[in-house]
Structures are given as structure tokens and as C-alpha cells.
Amino acid sequence: MPIRIILAGATGWVGRALVPAITQAGDLELVAGISRNHAGTDLGVALGGRPSGVPVFARVEEALGAPADVLIDYTKPGVVKANAIAALRAGLHVVIGTSGLGADDYAELDELAREAGKGVLAAGNFSITATLLKRFTLEAAKYVADVEILDYASATKPDAPSGTGREIAEALAGIRQPATSLPLGEVVGVPQTRGGTLGEGEREVRVHAVRLPSFVLAVESVFGAPDERLTIRHDAGASAAPYVAGTLLATRKVSGWIGLRRGLDTLLD
């Protein structure tokens, strides 16, 4: 029996890249889409093609009327958490691609998923090379104490830091060695220019979010040691193709555990 999917954000940049990949996969079935702008239409028609028999709803509660196994969410930071909660309460597993949530939100969703006996996979970035950026950054942090994150995105991206930068910074905050840079209280001038922090105490990680036209997303982990530096950087391109395979991998695997896992790296060897 195929895995039945509800796709929230089905007509968006990532959503419309996922639709053909899902419909062409023999083991997956798209049963409903969610899109405020195209509610009430057929998804195939909404995407400029032939009728597909997949209805589009405005709200997750309406879409959950269709029997389904997994909700995939690529919507907006202010929408994703409520969608995930509604899906868990309706007995679905959840794959979260939407950015904007942080450690506290994920702890709450983890608890709800455990109560519901369902799995959640949330990844700030489902591309393989961005996932390698996270893996290499965490490896380097075992050996080099000082690291800061630079997070570049378009001028109109609503959330800062990005989902990619946030996942890396929050993971780093769990393992890094204390930094040797001056504590903020000792910085003279405009201390805010030292960026924001994620994590707590001496392990907190500084993140600098740059928002300018021309960027899609780039994240740099910059490590500094006496008289040398290591920069590990990921640059996203202009298409949503890199996120498709990872999202579908998560969709196929998410029924395999209870609770929330964070990061595509948790599914790799």
C-alpha cells in the first residue's frame, strides 16, 4: 500500500517541485494539497497542467478529512507549527521542511509526537550538500573551539536565522567548546554587531544573518584558531530540486520511530 501524503504548501517553490516526484513514485500517493491561494481547485490545474484528481484545501483541518499517513509541510514560519500539531492529533506522521521553528518548538512537537505515537522529521535543509555542511561543522567543532555562523539569504526571507543556520547553530551549541572571544559585556562600541546567539552559557553560538537581494541561501561555518582559519560553506542554487530527494527519504522513513528527529543527517549512515 502506498504512503498517502498531504502536502502543505503544494503550490509554492518547493511544493511544486515535490508534486511530480511524489506522483511519479510508485510507493507514494498524493491525496491532498494545501495552498491558501489555490484552495478549491485541482492541484494539477493549479500547477498549470491537467486535472490530477488531487484536491487543494486552504487549511490543514480540511485536508485532514482525507485518509493519509504523512503530512509534508513547506509553508511559512507562522503556519507550520499549527499544521504539525493538527496532523499529529489526526494520527499522521510529519515531515517539516518549513523554517522558523527552534529548539523549544521542537521540544513541544516531540512531546506531542510521543503522546500520539507518531514520528516527526524536521530538517532545516533537505539537500545533501547542506547536510554535509552540518556534519563537517560538528566534526570540526570537536577540535576547534571558536566558531561563528554566517547566514546569507534574500532580502525578503521572513525568518532569521534560516532553518539551515539555526539547525547547525543549535546542534553546535550542544557540543562546542567555550569560545575565546570577549564576552558581550566587555565589548565596547555597538555590541549588537557581534550578532545574535543560540544556545546558552559559554557554549552559545554567534550567528550573523545577512539579508540582501541576490541570495537564495548560503551558510558559512567559520572556525578560527591561532594563526589559521577554516571556512565551511554551503550555497543554495536557484531551483528547489536539491530538497526533493531528502524530503522523500524522510517521508518514507518517518513511520520508523516515535518522537521528533531533527536533521536529515539523522537518516544518513
Ligand SMILES: NC(=O)C1=CN([C@@H]2O[C@H](COP(=O)(O)OP(=O)(O)OC[C@H]3O[C@@H](n4cnc5c(N)ncnc54)[C@H](O)[C@@H]3O)[C@@H](O)[C@H]2O)C=CC1
Ligand atoms: N528544509 C529545506 O530543505 C527547505 C526549507 N525551505 C523553507 O520552506 C518554507 C517554504 O518555502 P517556499 O516553498 O520557498 O515558500 P513559498 O512561499 O514559495 O510557498 C509557500 C506555500 O505555502 C502556502 N501557504 C502559505 N501560507 C499558508 C497558509 N496560511 N495556509 C495554507 N497555505 C499557506 C502558499 O500558498 C504556498 O503554496 C520556507 O520556510 C523556507 O525557508 C525552503 C527550501 C528548502
Ligand SMILES: O=C(O)C1=N[C@H](C(=O)O)C[C@H](O)C1
Ligand atoms: O527560504 C528559502 O528560500 C530557503 N530556506 C531554507 C532555510 O531557511 O534554511 C533553506 C533553503 O536553501 C532555502
